[in-house]
Each structure stands twice: as structure tokens, then as C-alpha cells.
Amino acid sequence: MGLIALPVFNSPNGLQVIEKATIDLETGRMQGGPIAALLxxxxxxxxxxxxxFKAQMRLALKEAFEVCKTYCKNTQQFQNMxxxxxxxxxxxxxxxxxxxxxxxxxxxxxxxxxxxxxxxxITPEMTGKQVSAGLKGFISHRLVDETMAAYTRFIQTEAL
Known part of the structure; x- marks a missing residue:
């Protein structure tokens, strides 16, 4: 859900969408108005x-890698990965x-x-340096999309 929300932040009417949004949780209803005001x-x-954005990138890139790695270790395919x-x-x-x-x-x-x-x-000069994260950064939606697709293709076609 978080990755889906990212483009809304940057769309011309994104704040209006967030402002009108409500989410029903077990503990009550969450209104988008206060979030839009902060933004x-x-x-x-x-x-x-x-x-x-960084939180969503961390979640997507770290956890997807770990899930794929765990699957491969559990099925004795880690060397293939x-x-x-x-x-x-x-x-x-x-x-x-x-x-x-x-x-x-x-x-x-x-x-x-x-x-x-x-x-x-990734070059040797990048070692120890912070990489950019954002819509046009090194760590971007496209990087997430491509890595997720690679993991999916691997699990579906190469891992047995």
C-alpha cells in the first residue's frame, strides 16, 4: 500500500486526495486531513x-530480498540465487x-x-557514501520494480 501511495504525494491533486481519504481500522477511523495538513x-x-519514501524503499528492497533468500535456503537453492x-x-x-x-x-x-x-x-567511489533515494534517485520506484520482477522471475522459472 505504501508504494502505491507514493505517486499520490507527487501528483498535482495528491493532497486533495489524501485530505478526503479515510481508512477504517479496528481501533477506529483514520482521517487523511491531518496528514494532508502536515504535508x-x-x-x-x-x-x-x-x-x-525511504521507509517504503527499505521495506520493499530489504524484505523482498530476505523472503527470496529464505525460500532459496529452505529449498536448497541458495547457490542458484x-x-x-x-x-x-x-x-x-x-x-x-x-x-x-x-x-x-x-x-x-x-x-x-x-x-x-x-x-x-555501483562503483568503488560509492563505498561509504549515501546514495540518493527518491523518484529520480539511485534507489527509486524503478529499482524496486526491477528487483521485484527479478525475484519473481527467479522463483517462478529458475528455482525448482
Whole structure:
């Protein structure tokens, strides 16, 4: 749901959509008005959007990788996963999103750099630096879409 909400934040009428939204929870109804008011506040809005975006990226990139890895370990296919074109790239990205979006390849993967997968390259110069996260950042919707598709294809076609 969070990934679906991200484009709403950046659409021209996104705040009106959020303002009118309600969510029924077991503990009561949540109104979108207070959230829209916070997002309208110029001193808070962009920071809130960025933090929400980062939280969704962390959730999607870390947890999807871990689910795929756990499945492969439980079915004795982890070596197959490690042999994919995306494994090392996805592992570095997973580590980055769990460590405040900093690339850390000083251990196992440093010998693999530069490492390119699809449209992205992780270079030695990126080690220890924070990567951008956002609609046009290094860590983006497209990166999530591509990695999720890679995991899905692997599970459906290569993992037995």
C-alpha cells in the first residue's frame, strides 16, 4: 500500500486526495486531513515525503530480498540465487537501505566493483557514501520494480 501511495504525494491533486481519504481500522477511523495538513507545511512536507519514501524503499528492497533468500535456503537453492546476475547488486542495495542508504562494500563485494545490473552501476567511489533515494534517485520506484520482477522471475522459472 505504501508504494502505491507514493505517486499520490507527487501528483498535482495528491493532497486533495489524501485530505478526503479515510481508512477504517479496528481501533477506529483514520482521517487523511491531518496528514494532508502536515504535508502542506513547507517546513515539514518534503521531509515527511522523503522519510515515507525511504521507509517504503527499505521495506520493499530489504524484505523482498530476505523472503527470496529464505525460500532459496529452505529449498536448497541458495547457490542458484547467488549465481544470478542480480544477486550481488541486490545484496549491496539491501545492505544500503538498512544502513541509512550508505553503500558498504568493504567486505565481500568490493572485489566485484564496479558492479552493473540493468540500468544501475555501483562503483568503488560509492563505498561509504549515501546514495540518493527518491523518484529520480539511485534507489527509486524503478529499482524496486526491477528487483521485484527479478525475484519473481527467479522463483517462478529458475528455482525448482
Amino acid at each position: 502542506r507545511d513547507p517546513s515539514l512536507g518534503d521531509d515527511l515525503k522523503n522519510e515515507f 547467488r549465481g544470478t546476475s542480480w544477486y550481488h547488486f541486490a545484496r549491496i542495495v539491501r545492505d544500503a537501505v538498512t544502513h541509512d542508504f550508505h553503500i558498504d562494500t568493504e567486505n565481500k563485494e568490493s572485489r566485484l566493483l564496479p558492479l552493473t545490473w540493468r540500468y544501475w552501476t
